[in-house]
Amino acid sequence: MNAAADMVARYCAELASIAPTLPAAEVPWIQQTRSKARDDFARLGFPTRLQEAWHYTNVGTLQRRFFSLASTDISIDPKAIEPFLYTDLDCHQLVFVNSIYAPALSTIGTLPSGVTLENLATTLAQTPQQLEPFFHSREQPADHAFNALNTALLHDGTYLHLAPNTQLDKPLHLLFLSVGKAEEHCAQPRNLIQLGTGSQAVVLESYHSLDDAACFTNACSQVILEAEATLHHYKLQEENQLSYHIASLQVQQAQRSHFESHLLSLGATLARHELSVDLNGEGAHCSLNGLYLGGGRQHVDCHTEVRHMQAGADSRQIYKGILDGRARGVFNGQVYVHPQAQKSNAEQSNHNLLLSNDAEADTKPELEIYADDVRCSHGATVGQLDDDMLFYLRSRGLPEDAARGLLTLGFARDLLERMPLKPVAEQLEKKLIEILSQSHGLKSLI
Amino acid sequence: MLEINNLHVRVGDKTILNGINLTVKAGEVHAIMGPNGSGKSTLSHVLAGRAGYEVIEGSARYQGKNLLELSPETRAHAGVFLGFQYPVEIPGVNNMYFLKAAINARRVANGLTELDAFDFIQMAKEKAKLVGLDESLLQRAVNEGFSGGEKKRNEIFQMAVLEPQLAILDETDSGLDIDALKIVAEGVNALRDPDRAVILVTHYQRLLDYIVPDYVHVLSEGRIVRSGGRELALTLEEKGYSWLKEAAAT
Numbered sequence: 001m002n003a004a005a006d007m008v009a010r011y012c013a014e015l016a017s018i019a020p021t022l023p024a025a026e027v028p029w030i031q032q033t034r035s036k037a038r039d040d041f042a043r044l045g046f047p048t049r050l051q052e053a054w055h056y057t058n059v060g061t062l063q064r065r066f067f068s069l070a071s072t073d074i075s076i077d078p079k080a081i082e083p084f085l086y087t088d089l090d091c092h093q094l095v096f097v098n099s100i101y102a103p104a105l106s107t108i109g110t111l112p113s114g115v116t117l118e119n120l121a122t123t124l125a126q127t128p129q130q131l132e133p134f135f136h137s138r139e140q141p142a143d144h145a146f147n148a149l150n151t152a153l154l155h156d157g158t159y160l161h162l163a164p165n166t167q168l169d170k171p172l173h174l175l176f177l178s179v180g181k182a183e184e185h186c187a188q189p190r191n192l193i194q195l196g197t198g199s200q201a202v203v204l205e206s207y208h209s210l211d212d213a214a215c216f217t218n219a220c221s222q223v224i225l226e227a228e229a230t231l232h233h234y235k236l237q238e239e240n241q242l243s244y245h246i247a248s249l250q251v252q253q254a255q256r257s258h259f260e261s262h263l264l265s266l267g268a269t270l271a272r273h274e275l276s277v278d279l280n281g282e283g284a285h286c287s288l289n290g291l292y293l294g295g296g297r298q299h300v301d302c303h304t305e306v307r308h309m310q311a312g313a314d315s316r317q318i319y320k321g322i323l324d325g326r327a328r329g330v331f332n333g334q335v336y337v338h339p340q341a342q343k344s345n346a347e348q349s350n351h352n353l354l355l356s357n358d359a360e361a362d363t364k365p366e367l368e369i370y371a372d373d374v375r376c377s378h379g380a381t382v383g384q385l386d387d388d389m390l391f392y393l394r395s396r397g398l399p400e401d402a403a404r405g406l407l408t409l410g411f412a413r414d415l416l417e418r419m420p421l422k423p424v425a426e427q428l429e430k431k432l433i434e435i436l437s438q439s440h441g442l443k444s445l446i
Numbered sequence: 447m448l449e450i451n452n453l454h455v456r457v458g459d460k461t462i463l464n465g466i467n468l469t470v471k472a473g474e475v476h477a478i479m480g481p482n483g484s485g486k487s488t489l490s491h492v493l494a495g496r497a498g499y500e501v502i503e504g505s506a507r508y509q510g511k512n513l514l515e516l517s518p519e520t521r522a523h524a525g526v527f528l529g530f531q532y533p534v535e536i537p538g539v540n541n542m543y544f545l546k547a548a549i550n551a552r553r554v555a556n557g558l559t560e561l562d563a564f565d566f567i568q569m570a571k572e573k574a575k576l577v578g579l580d581e582s583l584l585q586r587a588v589n590e591g592f593s594g595g596e597k598k599r600n601e602i603f604q605m606a607v608l609e610p611q612l613a614i615l616d617e618t619d620s621g622l623d624i625d626a627l628k629i630v631a632e633g634v635n636a637l638r639d640p641d642r643a644v645i646l647v648t649h650y651q652r653l654l655d656y657i658v659p660d661y662v663h664v665l666s667e668g669r670i671v672r673s674g675g676r677e678l679a680l681t682l683e684e685k686g687y688s689w690l691k692e693a694a695a696t
Contacts, residue, residue, distance in 0.1 A: 386534075387497070388534045389534050389536050391495075391496050391497070391518060392530065392533070392534045392536065392588075393536070393539075393544065393548070394495075394517070394518040394519045394522070395494050395495065395496075395518045395519075395521075395522055395527075395528050396522055396527075396544070396545070396548040396604060396608065397519050397522035397523055397548040397549070397551045397552040397555075397608070398519060398544070398547055398548050398551055399519050399551060400517070400519065402547060402551065403519075406539055406543075406544060406547065407536070407538075407539065409538065409539070410536060410537060410538025410539035410587070411537075411538060412538070413537075413538030413539075413587075414537070414538060
């Protein structure tokens with residue numbers, strides 16, 4: 001056996017030994033779901049660059065080391081999480097340490113009737129049957145190794161369910177913290193969100209490191225939106241630069257539902273964000289916004305997949321990358337329009353700003369359109385800061401580095417402005433300024 | 447204040463300026479006129495420090511310093527201001543945010559304390575009023591979606607805020623209707639001061655009805671071919687630039 005296969009075998013052995021201790025281990029369908037996923041992972045192994053979807057992203061260094069799956073009991077000083085909270089935002093807050101729920105750090109306010117919000121381990125232990133809608137496809141062969149790995153461990157994360165015509169009264173902040181001092185750890189949260197007809201919610205996922213140890217986060221979120229439901233989803237990824245972040249967000253949308261996502265990817269040595277949206281109902285709408293920053297030797301990969309399955313659905317995608325140092329950014333955006341999906345409207349754009357000669361951006365739109373009465377557009381650019389703009393700012397007295405910082409922030413600004421939740425947009429902007437100030441003299445001037 | 451001596455400038459392998467001589471003293475307003483392609487904009491850009499121009503001969507000294515070796519921002523800190531003929535649109539960069547950063551960079555460079563947000567906004571609003579710039583434009587991205595006239599007013603507004611010692615206005619009058627032209631002129635006139643100087647680069651003499659220059663220079667093929675007072679502009683207006691060539695031929 002080669003080293004990669006050895007590592008897969010090691011994960012599978014640990015999964016098998018942990019399995020009996022996982023919540024709902026005695027529930028037959030859950031037990032089957034996990035063991036099938038483990039078999040899938042054993043069969044699939046880690047993806048290689050020979051696979052189309054991983055052509056630009058090499059997980060070689062990730063699979064050369066073992067990240068423990070065993071649950072850890074780590075207590076965290078509440079002060080330690082303060083930097084990661086949204087101070088001006090009144091929200092429900094679930095905190096996870098290495099993907100294990102930390103009730104002492106969490107605050108769930110009084111919930112409106114019709115809202116179920118709890119950590120997934122609780123749901124698994126008490127009412128696992130509620131989770132069945134998320135696992136319909138458990139009989140089919142899986143083709144996604146990381147999702148299989150996540151499902152094989154299915155243990156904790158979030159369960160949010162809204163009955164029809166219910167509104168989650170406050171945004172929900174899911175804070176995922178990685179700690180790796182004692183042992184390099186793999187966090188595998190699973191977030192399951194189902195909004196009933198006409199319901200509305202706002203969810204933020206944020207991922208941070210609490211120390212400078214390398215961790216591996218393999219996150220998986222699933223969203224089911226019934227007719228006319230609306231979800232606004234935010235994600236901030238900011239783990240330390242030794243860590244790995246692999247995540248998938250899968251969204252199923254019924255007719256006239258709305259899904260809006262805002263991604264800010266900042267951290268990790270390797271970050272991969274997959275977002276797939278199935279527009280299964282007529283008139284469904286999704287708006288996917290992403291901003292990714294890379295510096296040093298960071299690699300960040302955004303994969304989107306939007307499937308127009310019924311008529312009259314809308315999808316809009318705007319992703320922007322800012323790449324410095326020797327960083328590499330990848331955007332791969334797939335749009336599929338089913339023959340039945342007439343009057344579809346799909347827009348996609350990806351713009352990349354390279355701040356150094358050694359940074360690289362790969363952008364790959366993939367459109368597969370099988371209906372004839374549709375509007376689909378896509379555009380991609382890779383460029384540098386504009387010399388005329390730089391000169392204009394400098395001629396008014398801005399030092400070159402500040403001018404570059406201001407233009408870089410300007411490049412990102414429209415994505416911040418698109419965020420309806422202003423306290424979040426403001427905090428993320430501060431974060432961007434902080435990051436840009438490390439290489440550009442921006443902060444002192446603003 | 448500014449002394450340009452035998453300045454030769456090349457862009458790529460094309461020589462654009464062929465020995466410019468010009469002395470501008472504090473308190474003076476100089477108009478530089480000339481046909482398209484005579485080198486007017488090149489002169490403005492070289493003085494402000496734009497990259498891509500190669501000085502092959504000659505010098506430009508500003509307040510006793512070698513202007514040409516200073517970075518654009520250092521020139522700005524020393525009081526040089528260029529009003530652009532085509533102000534660039536900068537999406538995502540807020541006008542006020544940028545201008546506050548610019549003024550504070552200059553203040554810090556000159557050993558002054560930074561303006562706080564409140565003082566800056568008060569001052570900016572006053573200046574906006576002075577140049578007739580709609581206040582709502584202050585909070586927009588720099589020049590983005592501005593009309594031609596609004597862009598030029600924004601240039602004059604920035605000039606009023608930055609209070610330069612030497613303002614070089616590159617065809618600030620082009621594309622302006624008469625009302626906008628008057629406002630721009632008022633902005634420039636308000637800046638006139640015994641300690642300041644203005645170089646007006648213009649194709650038409652119309653602007654000089656509102657900003658009366660002390661000197662008029664005519665630029666042709668990269669050289670100042672004629673200098674005079676206000677009346678030179680009127681002669682040019684009457685006889686056209688072709689008159690220069692005829693005059694040169696005889």
